[in-house]
Amino acid sequence: MSVLTIGGIGCRELADRFGTPLCVYDEKKVIEQAGAAVKNFRSDMFDTEVAYASKAFSSVYLFRLLAAEGLGFDVVSGGELYGAMKAGVDMKKVYFHGNNKSDEEIEMALDAGVGYFVIDNVMECGRLVKLADARGRRVKALLRINPGISAHTHEYIMTSKPDSKFGIYIENREHIGQVIDELADSAGVELAGFHSHIGSQIVDVSSFEKALETMIGFLADMKRERGLDGMELSIGGGFGIKYVEADHPVSLGDMCADMISCAERAASEKGVKIAKLITEPGRAMVGEAGYMLYTIGDMKKSGDKNYIFVDGGMSDNIRPALYGAEYTAVLPERMDESPAVSYCVAGKNCESGDVIIADISLPEVKTGDLLAVLSTGAYGYSMASNYNRLGRPAVVFVRDGEARLVIKRETYADMYSLETEGRV
Numbered sequence: 001m002s003v004l005t006i007g008g009i010g011c012r013e014l015a016d017r018f019g020t021p022l023c024v025y026d027e028k029k030v031i032e033q034a035g036a037a038v039k040n041f042r043s044d045m046f047d048t049e050v051a052y053a054s055k056a057f058s059s060v061y062l063f064r065l066l067a068a069e070g071l072g073f074d075v076v077s078g079g080e081l082y083g084a085m086k087a088g089v090d091m092k093k094v095y096f097h098g099n100n101k102s103d104e105e106i107e108m109a110l111d112a113g114v115g116y117f118v119i120d121n122v123m124e125c126g127r128l129v130k131l132a133d134a135r136g137r138r139v140k141a142l143l144r145i146n147p148g149i150s151a152h153t154h155e156y157i158m159t160s161k162p163d164s165k166f167g168i169y170i171e172n173r174e175h176i177g178q179v180i181d182e183l184a185d186s187a188g189v190e191l192a193g194f195h196s197h198i199g200s201q202i203v204d205v206s207s208f209e210k211a212l213e214t215m216i217g218f219l220a221d222m223k224r225e226r227g228l229d230g231m232e233l234s235i236g237g238g239f240g241i242k243y244v245e246a247d248h249p250v251s252l253g254d255m256c257a258d259m260i261s262c263a264e265r266a267a268s269e270k271g272v273k274i275a276k277l278i279t280e281p282g283r284a285m286v287g288e289a290g291y292m293l294y295t296i297g298d299m300k301k302s303g304d305k306n307y308i309f310v311d312g313g314m315s316d317n318i319r320p321a322l323y324g325a326e327y328t329a330v331l332p333e334r335m336d337e338s339p340a341v342s343y344c345v346a347g348k349n350c351e352s353g354d355v356i357i358a359d360i361s362l363p364e365v366k367t368g369d370l371l372a373v374l375s376t377g378a379y380g381y382s383m384a385s386n387y388n389r390l391g392r393p394a395v396v397f398v399r400d401g402e403a404r405l406v407i408k409r410e411t412y413a414d415m416y417s418l419e420t421e422g423r424v
């Protein structure tokens with residue numbers, strides 16, 4: 001009988017040892033993605049850095065694993081920064097993103113010695129300069145530019161429309177100029193370069209190339225208008241992965257290689273010098289390495305639908321409800337059986353939209369079967385909630401037949417641990 005193993009361990013053994021629902025990462029796949037990115041994102045013309053966008057999934061263990069592969073990190077909050085600090089990663093390789101960073105977060109990052117702030121807007125720039133100068137800190141900054149490229153992806157994860165909440169629109173030269181002038185006068189904050197990110201789960205290479213060419217054109221403008229040359233440029237992340245059969249993403253390694261040759265070509269054509277090119281993949285680093293293991297409970301027929309209910313749901317994977325995201329799944333203990341029945345996989349959260357897969361053909365399932373939903377490693381656990389007071393799942397990393405518990409399952413007591421006594 002053919003069964004699904006992850007990192008050399010069968011799913012049943014993982015479920016028996018750690019319980020379900022369970023987030024399982026194939027550690028080797030994560031390392032392979034990191035290696036492919038680092039190897040292919042290299043140039044003879046400029047320095048390069050791959051910074052993992054930790055919002056896709058973060059844990060102290062993953063920070064350490066990727067730091068050992070030479071990666072830097074994108075963090076967007078004090079909470080993500082805290083994890084990176086706890087893991088002891090090199091703070092010089094940390095890029096602190098986020099719109100509306102609080103003063104406390106800015107101070108925390110300055111004190112931690114982060115390498116870069118990615119400035120979102122004019123007001124943030126003013127606050128950062130004041131806080132850095134007051135503390136006598138020196139830090140580099142990238143200014144986030146919205147290049148106005150629309151890529152094909154879900155509207156909620158599209159970040160580069162002209163009215164987007166992120167960055168300063170490329171044609172708003174007044175605000176861009178204000179940031180440049182303010183940083184020119186600051187002793188503490190140095191404008192090292194610019195940043196752009198056009199959205200997430202984008203599979204067409206041409207959108208990324210268009211964004212990169214636009215940003216290098218922008219660097220040429222900055223050279224001509226402002227005398228700025230030899231700047232750093234971050235191209236963000238957003239590389240799509242395979243969720244279902246119909247998805248045909250370009251591999252992360254190939255995408256990185258393509259971005260490098262595109263940047264080299266555009267920089268030569270436009271006569272600009274790039275000091276360093278940075279990319280920030282999140283999803284592509286961990287998405288396909290992650291599996292969500294559920295146990296199938298009750299089943300029922302409702303109208304035309306055959307529901308199978310799993311022991312988690314939208315509280316551990318909000319993506320189908322939020323974005324209409326599609327997933328596929330397998331019965332890990334019955335891999336050689338042919339699909340026979342169409343099912344709707346729903347969770348146990350109290351909401352009609354709590355559907356993980358609207359329609360999937362599987363061998364006829366029985367209560368107690370395991371179900372493995374594929375490609376759940378990005379934005380699954382990291383967007384999990386306690387809706388209906390369901391505890392968040394445990395997370396294990398598996399490699400060469402060894403499973404490591406990285407995050408414990410959340411207990412009822414954990415969930416109520418922040419509450420005060422509540423006597424009436």
Ligand code: LLP
Pocket residue numbers: 053056074097157197199200201236237238239280281282283284319323378379383
């Ligand atoms: N850099 C910046 C500035 C970003 O805003 C993001 C993602 C990334 C890098 C990483 O993008 P990735 O390589 O992971 O696509 N919750 C949504 C995705 C939101 C992405 C937000 N920013 C989802 O579940 O699809």
